Amino acid sequence: MQHKVIDAKDVVIRFAGDSGDGMQLTGTLFANTSAVYGNGLSTFPDYPAEIRAPKGTVAGVSGFQVHIGSYKVTTPGDYCDMLVAMNPAALKANAKWAKRTALVLVNEDAFDDASMKKAGFTTDNPFEELGIEDRTLIIAPISTLTMDSLKDSGLDTASINKCRNMFTLGMACYIYSRPLDYVFQYVNNKFAKKHPEMIAPNEKVLKDGFNYAANIQAVPNTYTVAPAENLKKGVWRNITGNQALAWGLIAASEKSGLPLFCGSYPITPATAILEELAIHKNLGVKTMQTEDEIAGICSAIGAAFAGNLAVTTTSGPGISLKSEAMGLAVMTELPLVIVDVQRGGPCTGMPTKTEQADLSQVLYGRNGESPLVVIAAHSPAHCFEMAFQAAKIALEHMVPVVLLSEGFLGNGSEPWCVPSMSEFPAIKPHFAKAEEAEGGFKPFKRDENFVRSWAFPGMPGFEHRVGGLEKNHNGVLSNDPQNHELMVRERAEKVAKVANDIPALTVDGPEKGKLLIVGWGGTYGHLLSAVSEIRAEGKEISFAHFDYIDPLPANTAEVFSKFENILVCELNTGQFANFLKTRLPQFQYKQCNKIQGQTFLVEDLVNAVNNIL
Amino acid sequence: MAKYTLKDFKSDQEVRWCPGCGDYAILAALQKTFPVVCEEKGIDKEKIVVVSGIGCSSRLPYYVSTYGFHSIHGRAAAIASGMKVANPELSIWQISGDGDALAIGGNHFIHAIRRNMDINICLFNNRIYGMTKGQYSPTSKLGAITKTSPYGTVENPFNPGSLVMGAKGTFFARSIDTELALSADIMLQASRHKGCSVMEFLTNCVIFNNGSHAEFSAKEVKADRTIVLKDGEKMIFGAEKNKGIVLDGHQLKVVTIGENGVTEDDILTHKPHEDNLGLQMMLADMKGPDFPVALGIIRDVPDITYQDEVEKQLEAVKAKAKVHSVDELLRSGSTWTVE
Numbered sequence: 001m002q003h004k005v006i007d008a009k010d011v012v013i014r015f016a017g018d019s020g021d022g023m024q025l026t027g028t029l030f031a032n033t034s035a036v037y038g039n040g041l042s043t044f045p046d047y048p049a050e051i052r053a054p055k056g057t058v059a060g061v062s063g064f065q066v067h068i069g070s071y072k073v074t075t076p077g078d079y080c081d082m083l084v085a086m087n088p089a090a091l092k093a094n095a096k097w098a099k100r101t102a103l104v105l106v107n108e109d110a111f112d113d114a115s116m117k118k119a120g121f122t123t124d125n126p127f128e129e130l131g132i133e134d135r136t137l138i139i140a141p142i143s144t145l146t147m148d149s150l151k152d153s154g155l156d157t158a159s160i161n162k163c164r165n166m167f168t169l170g171m172a173c174y175i176y177s178r179p180l181d182y183v184f185q186y187v188n189n190k191f192a193k194k195h196p197e198m199i200a201p202n203e204k205v206l207k208d209g210f211n212y213a214a215n216i217q218a219v220p221n222t223y224t225v226a227p228a229e230n231l232k233k234g235v236w237r238n239i240t241g242n243q244a245l246a247w248g249l250i251a252a253s254e255k256s257g258l259p260l261f262c263g264s265y266p267i268t269p270a271t272a273i274l275e276e277l278a279i280h281k282n283l284g285v286k287t288m289q290t291e292d293e294i295a296g297i298c299s300a301i302g303a304a305f306a307g308n309l310a311v312t313t314t315s316g317p318g319i320s321l322k323s324e325a326m327g328l329a330v331m332t333e334l335p336l337v338i339v340d341v342q343r344g345g346p347c348t349g350m351p352t353k354t355e356q357a358d359l360s361q362v363l364y365g366r367n368g369e370s371p372l373v374v375i376a377a378h379s380p381a382h383c384f385e386m387a388f389q390a391a392k393i394a395l396e397h398m399v400p401v402v403l404l405s406e407g408f409l410g411n412g413s414e415p416w417c418v419p420s421m422s423e424f425p426a427i428k429p430h431f432a433k434a435e436e437a438e439g440g441f442k443p444f445k446r447d448e449n450f451v452r453s454w455a456f457p458g459m460p461g462f463e464h465r466v467g468g469l470e471k472n473h474n475g476v477l478s479n480d481p482q483n484h485e486l487m488v489r490e491r492a493e494k495v496a497k498v499a500n501d502i503p504a505l506t507v508d509g510p511e512k513g514k515l516l517i518v519g520w521g522g523t524y525g526h527l528l529s530a531v532s533e534i535r536a537e538g539k540e541i542s543f544a545h546f547d548y549i550d551p552l553p554a555n556t557a558e559v560f561s562k563f564e565n566i567l568v569c570e571l572n573t574g575q576f577a578n579f580l581k582t583r584l585p586q587f588q589y590k591q592c593n594k595i596q597g598q599t600f601l602v603e604d605l606v607n608a609v610n611n612i613l
Numbered sequence: 614m615a616k617y618t619l620k621d622f623k624s625d626q627e628v629r630w631c632p633g634c635g636d637y638a639i640l641a642a643l644q645k646t647f648p649v650v651c652e653e654k655g656i657d658k659e660k661i662v663v664v665s666g667i668g669c670s671s672r673l674p675y676y677v678s679t680y681g682f683h684s685i686h687g688r689a690a691a692i693a694s695g696m697k698v699a700n701p702e703l704s705i706w707q708i709s710g711d712g713d714a715l716a717i718g719g720n721h722f723i724h725a726i727r728r729n730m731d732i733n734i735c736l737f738n739n740r741i742y743g744m745t746k747g748q749y750s751p752t753s754k755l756g757a758i759t760k761t762s763p764y765g766t767v768e769n770p771f772n773p774g775s776l777v778m779g780a781k782g783t784f785f786a787r788s789i790d791t792e793l794a795l796s797a798d799i800m801l802q803a804s805r806h807k808g809c810s811v812m813e814f815l816t817n818c819v820i821f822n823n824g825s826h827a828e829f830s831a832k833e834v835k836a837d838r839t840i841v842l843k844d845g846e847k848m849i850f851g852a853e854k855n856k857g858i859v860l861d862g863h864q865l866k867v868v869t870i871g872e873n874g875v876t877e878d879d880i881l882t883h884k885p886h887e888d889n890l891g892l893q894m895m896l897a898d899m900k901g902p903d904f905p906v907a908l909g910i911i912r913d914v915p916d917i918t919y920q921d922e923v924e925k926q927l928e929a930v931k932a933k934a935k936v937h938s939v940d941e942l943l944r945s946g947s948t949w950t951v952e
Binding site for chain 2: 032035292306
């Protein structure tokens with residue numbers, strides 16, 4: 001067979017293996033290599049539910065999908081062009097994602113009878129059993145080859161065996177014409193200080209994997225994916241949503257001149273934000289890992305009262321625990337950012353899977369009339385901007401702000417042309433002015449936007465008391481019926497007025513027409529890809545994505561009024577659609593929903609649209 | 614630095630506790646102590662914060678003219694902790710009842726102690742839920758008849774002192790509402806202590822648990838049934854000043870000076886600043902009929918505090934840091950440039 005080098009516009013690679021096979025690292029290194037090479041890309045780590053499920057079982061399979069392209073890639077891809085399966089369970093769990101044209105690379109050594117049985121295969125041909133025997137199969141004895149490669153390295157057998165993922169990475173780099181420099185650099189940085197003896201073996205096994213793939217007949221063709229064109233000029237990096245979110249908070253701290261305090265309790269998939277913040281003490285960040293979720297938010301409320309930019313980070317079950325304290329932040333009208341990286345629910349649900357089903361909870365899940373601001377990030381890098389915005393709104397409007405992210409965004413990554421902080425607006429916390437202390441500070445006196453002034457301990461003459469009980473403008477406890485109604489309405493009005501400070505809803509495509517497709521949060525990339533496919537079919541469609549949920553952008557009704565159909569797509573049973581029905585009942589909403597702990601596939605969305613058009 | 618008097622710490626709010634409530638006396642002691650705290654620490658009153666949870670005693674912040682936070686049930690310690698970390702210069706006073714601190718807030722209570730967060734916790738213990746009108750609390754005595762235990766409770770109470778010692782607390786003191794001078798004194802010692810200071814105030818609830826502590830606090834029995842422990846002094850008590858506490862094997866024992874050859878020299882000397890958790894735990898645990906209830910400062914030992922360690926770490930990391938701004942952070946690590 002003649003070897004061909006095929007120039008591909010984009011390819012999707014899915015690395016899958018046992019939890020201990022190192023597939024997250026392999027995928028990340030492949031992605032970063034491609035990022036540095038200049039490709040557009042999007043990644044999606046698909047973690048197993050258990051840290052170390054029984055070895056070789058389907059439950060223990062860990063996956064990492066990366067989509068690279070010669071253009072700005074917006075999703076990790078529906079189906080893959082190459083599936084790497086390090087054991088039978090990984091093959092079984094992921095075969096359904098392999099395109100008909102896909103390469104399937106397996107570690108032959110792992111396909112012994114016991115492992116096949118453990119993965120649930122009943123015959124001795126897993127490919128036939130899964131119906132993928134017609135794919136291009138690359139069956140390589142990766143464990144043996146790794147062993148041969150490093151037999152003279154001086155490493156013990158266990159350490160050598162751990163290097164099999166680097167051999168695999170080398171093969172993948174050959175097949176997709178990736179330079180190895182980035183991985184060499186990574187290996188050097190990682191081991192230089194503590195384990196310099198690991199550098200040479202890792203480099204060798206990587207090169208041997210690369211060369212092995214070049215020498216065998218089983219790899220029919222190789223591929224190139226050119227760097228993306230017309231990329232924004234500047235410094236780029238690959239970033240996950242959780243990292244971007246943490247950095248966005250630090251950026252807001254710097255802009256506002258207030259120290260950042262984060263009180264949190266570890267919870268999947270939000271923990272990485274707390275971990276990231278904990279690193280940056282150099283920028284004055286204080287993190288407190290508290291005894292529980294409630295102490296997380298309460299310590300943050302205490303820090304807000306004391307004059308810090310206060311944050312608590314969590315996922316859905318943590319929001320449940322924080323609900324009463326969120327009400328306290330509403331009642332005391334303190335600036336507070338509450339981050340919810342959503343996962344599959346209800347209850348413990350599916351911690352490692354993604355979903356958008358906490359929207360109703362954060363909008364309505366508190367006792368009494370308890371409005372707060374709700375905003376959502378739409379891509380990993382976008383988490384930076386939205387974290388900044390969440391802090392800005394909280395500090396300028398004296399209101400708790402919920403920032404919704406999703407497991408898919410938090411763990412997913414994309415290349416990002418880093419901004420300069422000079423491009424970001426100033427943040428002006430609503431500090432009390434000196435004259436407000438005259439005659440006694442009135443903590444709940446409001447300005448024209450219904451915003452109260454912020455005075456904190458250490459400011460002489462502003463001594464005052466706040467708390468969960470209803471008060472009047474002067475801060476005095478009040479059970480007066482008229483006062484309660486007034487305060488309830490004013491707190492709601494304050495949230496509504498935030499609409500004046502947020503961007504208008506924009507429409508991608510014609511401003512009027514037959515169909516407006518609507519989304520919010522992490523479905524953005526998939527919606528964007530779906531819209532572009534639908535247009536490629538010659539159909540007209542418009543797209544509006546909501547980063548700001550409560551309050552809605554002021555022009556929302558105006559935008560909606562120009563379309564015959566509005567299709568609301570979300571990863572829940574219709575929570576945003578229901579919200580729109582209560583806020584803008586004059587419109588009819590069609591829905592496209594998925595509740596599988598997975599992102600949309602672009603084809604799900606294309607099908608939903610084609611049912612209407 | 615301003616010189617303050619008690620009056621400077623009275624707010625314009627009408628105090629709304631029941632007539633005869635023990636909480637009045639603790640409020641008075643606190644207002645008497647704050648001017649001294651300001652003077653000793655060289656701070657102005659705007660650096661004093663009073664934080665509370667929910668319950669009768671938790672209304673206290675409204676009655677003090679400092680910064681105050683009347684929060685939600687059980688969470689005062691968590692809120693106070695956040696405040697202290699955010700601004701270590703503040704002198705923070707937490708007010709919690711026995712239900713607030715030991716039932717719904719038990720987790721925050723033990724962790725504030727474990728971290729040795731430099732806050733002053735005033736625990737008002739009247740052994741009853743007053744605000745909800747008379748249900749038993751985690752400190753109600755076994756068998757206590759209350760609205761939710763009409764046939765008596767079937768659970769043992771917490772002794773707050775042993776809980777503090779169990780969490781290796783660095784400061785524990787106890788007073789009774791009627792002992793205003795003693796209460797004010799332990800507040801001042803608590804303010805001086807660097808770390809989490811827990812003060813248990815045994816208070817009376819005239820409405821739902823009248824005589825909460827009368828078995829040892831009543832005038833006619835107090836001298837025999839309580840002992841005020843003082844640093845460096847012999848543990849001697851009793852109306853006749855002839856009873857003392859000795860260590861008998863591994864147990865405490867009450868003896869009478871002059872009987873069975875016991876002399877004053879045999880009596881234990883109180884050393885609250887010595888890290889002797891076992892003995893201090895036994896002292897905190899003493900109760901009738903065999904022992905007097907210990908009052909005063911039972912334990913006051915130095916240790917690292919959470920917020921000091923946070924500040925030290927911040928400075929140490931900053932001193933070594935290569936990244937000093939967000940712009941530098943964004944460009945740190947693995948990046949590439951598109952020209």
